[in-house]
Amino acid sequence: MQKNxxxxxxxxxxxxxxxxWKPIILYHLLQGKPLRFNELRRLLPDITQRMLTLHLxxxxxxxxxxxxIYPQIPPKVEYxxxxxGKSLSPVLEILHQWGxxxxxxKKLGEAKK
Structure with a gap:
């Protein structure tokens, strides 16, 4: 069988x-400001540390x-x-609009019931 x-x-x-979580992480990073790990955790309160690390x-x-990684004590890491990655901006914007x-x-469908 041949693949398309x-x-x-x-x-x-x-x-x-x-x-x-990836689209949400990308949404926050596309705002332009570099974010530290804990800043991302605060923006995504339901994500586990392990999952955030994995997705990043x-x-x-x-x-x-x-x-x-900034060479200082304590170490500072920014994402x-x-x-x-900025080339994904139009794709994510379209997905956001569709969502x-x-x-x-769905709200209209529920109101008709």
């Missing part, structure tokens, strides 16, 4: 940005997120969106 090359590209793209590592491996429209559609 377009489907493979879609799967690669989705694997890079999909996860319960995956996004860093994909070169979507940049991690900068920011990479130039490459808002979907919520409204």
């Amino acid at each position: 090359p377009n489907q493979c590209k879609f799967v690669v793209a989705m694997d890079s940005i999909v996860g319960k 590592r995956e996004l860093e491996e994909e070169e979507i997120v940049k991690r900068v 920011s969106i990479s130039e490459y 808002a429209a979907h919520i409204e559609r």
Whole structure:
């Protein structure tokens, strides 16, 4: 059975940005200000430390997120969106708009019941 090359590209793209928390992490980092780990934890109160670490590592491996370690005591680490990661901004904005429209559609559907 032959694989559809377009489907493979879609799967690669989705694997890079999909996860319960990745789009939200990216949303916060796309605001432009570098954030420290604990700042991200405060912005995502329901995420576990382990899951945040895992998602940040995956996004860093994909070169979507940049991690900068400042040589000081105690060590300071900041996360920011990479130039490459900024190319996801229109994609995430469209998903955000679709999500808002979907919520409204569901509300209208529930009101009709």
